[in-house]
Amino acid sequence: MEVPYFDLKAQYATLREDILAALDRVCRTASFVLGEEVVRFEEEFAAYCGVKHCVAVNTGTSALHLALLAVGVQPGDEVITTPNTFIATAEAISYVGARPVFVDIDPATANLDPERIEAAIRARTRAIVPVHLYGRPAQLDPILAIAARHHLPVVEDACQAHGARYRGRRVGAIGDIGAFSFYPGKNLGAYGDAGALVTNRAEVADRVRMMRNYGQRKKYEHAYLAWNRRLDTMQAAVLRVKLPHLDTWNAARRRHASMYDELLAGAKLDLPRTAPDSDHVFHLYVVQADGRDDLLDRLAQDGIRAGIHYPIPIHRQEAYRVRGFGPGSFPVTESIAPRLLSLPMYPELEENQVHRIAEAVTQFAATSDLRA
Numbered sequence: 149m150e151v152p153y154f155d156l157k158a159q160y161a162t163l164r165e166d167i168l169a170a171l172d173r174v175c176r177t178a179s180f181v182l183g184e185e186v187v188r189f190e191e192e193f194a195a196y197c198g199v200k201h202c203v204a205v206n207t208g209t210s211a212l213h214l215a216l217l218a219v220g221v222q223p224g225d226e227v228i229t230t231p232n233t234f235i236a237t238a239e240a241i242s243y244v245g246a247r248p249v250f251v252d253i254d255p256a257t258a259n260l261d262p263e264r265i266e267a268a269i270r271a272r273t274r275a276i277v278p279v280h281l282y283g284r285p286a287q288l289d290p291i292l293a294i295a296a297r298h299h300l301p302v303v304e305d306a307c308q309a310h311g312a313r314y315r316g317r318r319v320g321a322i323g324d325i326g327a328f329s330f331y332p333g334k335n336l337g338a339y340g341d342a343g344a345l346v347t348n349r350a351e352v353a354d355r356v357r358m359m360r361n362y363g364q365r366k367k368y369e370h371a372y373l374a375w376n377r378r379l380d381t382m383q384a385a386v387l388r389v390k391l392p393h394l395d396t397w398n399a400a401r402r403r404h405a406s407m408y409d410e411l412l413a414g415a416k417l418d419l420p421r422t423a424p425d426s427d428h429v430f431h432l433y434v435v436q437a438d439g440r441d442d443l444l445d446r447l448a449q450d451g452i453r454a455g456i457h458y459p460i461p462i463h464r465q466e467a468y469r470v471r472g473f474g475p476g477s478f479p480v481t482e483s484i485a486p487r488l489l490s491l492p493m494y495p496e497l498e499e500n501q502v503h504r505i506a507e508a509v510t511q512f513a514a515t516s517d518l519r520a
């Protein structure tokens with residue numbers, strides 16, 4: 149029996165009737181872009197996050213891009229972020245014409261290291277974008293303190309961390325703006341591309357609402373050049389069916405993670421660490437192992453699909469190499485990249501599957517020269 153790396157079909161089986169009813173509702177009203185379902189979803193997601201405003205857009209990347217524009221980032225500016233993330237975080241910065249300035253990560257969390265941020269702040273620095281990678285909250289309090297000292301807005305990339313809490317509050321709701329992706333494989337996923345921003349700042353929400361819709365103030369009255377970054381009504385309808393299940397699904401992910409923790413405690417691997425002041429929602433369960441590629445092959449032979457997030461740090465991507473980040477620019481990020489391995493993780497994963505995976509990993513660790 150194959151164990152996939154995530155399984156959206158299993159989830160659909162549990163939601164089928166509600167999803168089909170929601171899609172039918174959209175088809176019958178024949179409202180396919182924005183509309184009532186999008187407004188309702190925005191209200192529900194804002195309430196879930198504990199913020200005043202949510203603006204739904206077409207992708208998580210658009211949410212990041214429009215967030216940076218809304219806090220005033222301009223061409224030629226610099227934006228601080230982590231090199232250990234999905235490429236979209238950096239690309240959103242580049243879309244504005246600004247320059248991503250990478251700051252190395254804290255090896256304990258794999259997230260932006262607050263201790264290193266201040267040294268990277270220069271005259272053109274205009275924002276900080278921490279990423280809650282793998283669903284684990286970044287260390288927001290120290291980051292916000294630095295941002296406040298330098299009058300910089302904080303845009304949280306919460307694209308992997310729907311529902312995670314940092315010191316009691318939902319991530320995305322803590323900085324100036326939080327950006328979410330609802331790509332199908334995320335903890336809260338649509339049935340296509342989708343995204344949203346959340347904020348307590350009314351002027352930011354108003355501006356983003358215009359920016360996602362051709363800079364339109366009123367019908368055929370355009371205040372500035374903008375884009376079409378609207379959310380489809382169908383996606384909002386699907387998200388409305390799924391949102392009430394998010395906490396239950398995240399709890400299931402946490403249960404699988406504790407089971408992995410327990411079963412793998414003796415294996416020679418670095419397991420993901422959680423912090424007492426935050427709760428990880430395990431978008432990914434990422435271990436670090438020497439001999440990672442051999443372990444990946446071994447798991448594949450057993451029909452277990454694992455992943456790597458991410459094999460090439462952003463500053464070593466061809467797309468960003470022209471900017472002159474040589475090997476060794478961000479040593480912590482570079483040292484973990486060849487050791488990262490994401491074990492299967494999704495709410496519907498079964499206990500016996502977790503046991504099977506842990507057994508395969510443990511056997512490999514015992515018979516190879518793995519050193520943690």
Ligand SMILES: *Cc1c(COP(=O)(O)O)cnc(C)c1O
Binds near residue numbers: 305330
């Ligand atoms: C998924 C993701 C994005 C981009 O979201 P899309 O909806 O795919 O555009 C941005 N940042 C991170 C960390 C992500 O995981």
